[in-house]
Amino acid sequence: MKPVRAINLGLAFVLELAALAALAYWGYCTGDSTFTSLLLGIGAPLLAAIAWGLFAAPKSVYKNRFLAIATKALVFGAAFFALASQDQLWLAVIFGVLVIANLLLLAYTKPASSPTID
Numbered sequence: 001m002k003p004v005r006a007i008n009l010g011l012a013f014v015l016e017l018a019a020l021a022a023l024a025y026w027g028y029c030t031g032d033s034t035f036t037s038l039l040l041g042i043g044a045p046l047l048a049a050i051a052w053g054l055f056a057a058p059k060s061v062y063k064n065r066f067l068a069i070a071t072k073a074l075v076f077g078a079a080f081f082a083l084a085s086q087d088q089l090w091l092a093v094i095f096g097v098l099v100i101a102n103l104l105l106l107a108y109t110k111p112a113s114s115p116t117i118d
Contacts, residue, residue: 002109004105004109005106005109005111008102008105008106008109009106011098011102012102012106015076015095015098015099015102016052016075018079018095019048019075019076019078019079019095020045020048020049020079021045022079022080022082022083022095023044023045023048023075023078023079023082024041024042024044024045025041025082025083025086026040026044026082026083026085026086027039027040027041027042027043027044027045028040028041029086044078044082048075048078048079051071051074051075052071052072052075054071055067055068055070055071056068056071056072056075072103076096076099079095080092080095080096080099083095
């Protein structure tokens with residue numbers, strides 16, 4: 001594996017964790033009571049993690065390119081808007097730029113598929 005791709009895969013993992021943290025932050029700050037704050041703070045990232053594991057993870061249960069792209073767009077987009085809605089606009093912009101750059105670099109550095117021997 002080339003060093004640029006390895007570093008970019010590490011950044012992708014950090015961005016996925018940051019998305020979950022942003023959703024937890026939004027959920028906790030949005031709740032009106034302690035109960036709803038905890039419910040949203042735990043529930044929002046939990047739902048995102050379940051969707052990611054089912055559709056977007058490398059070893060996902062459902063191998064569908066469209067579902068993987070849709071799930072990534074939904075989770076990263078929700079994290080962006082979660083930060084923006086909590087008056088963390090600069091953090092949201094930095095997060096969004098890093099996500100876009102990361103996804104583009106991952107697509108650009110994707111290894112060519114190895115030929116199969118029939």
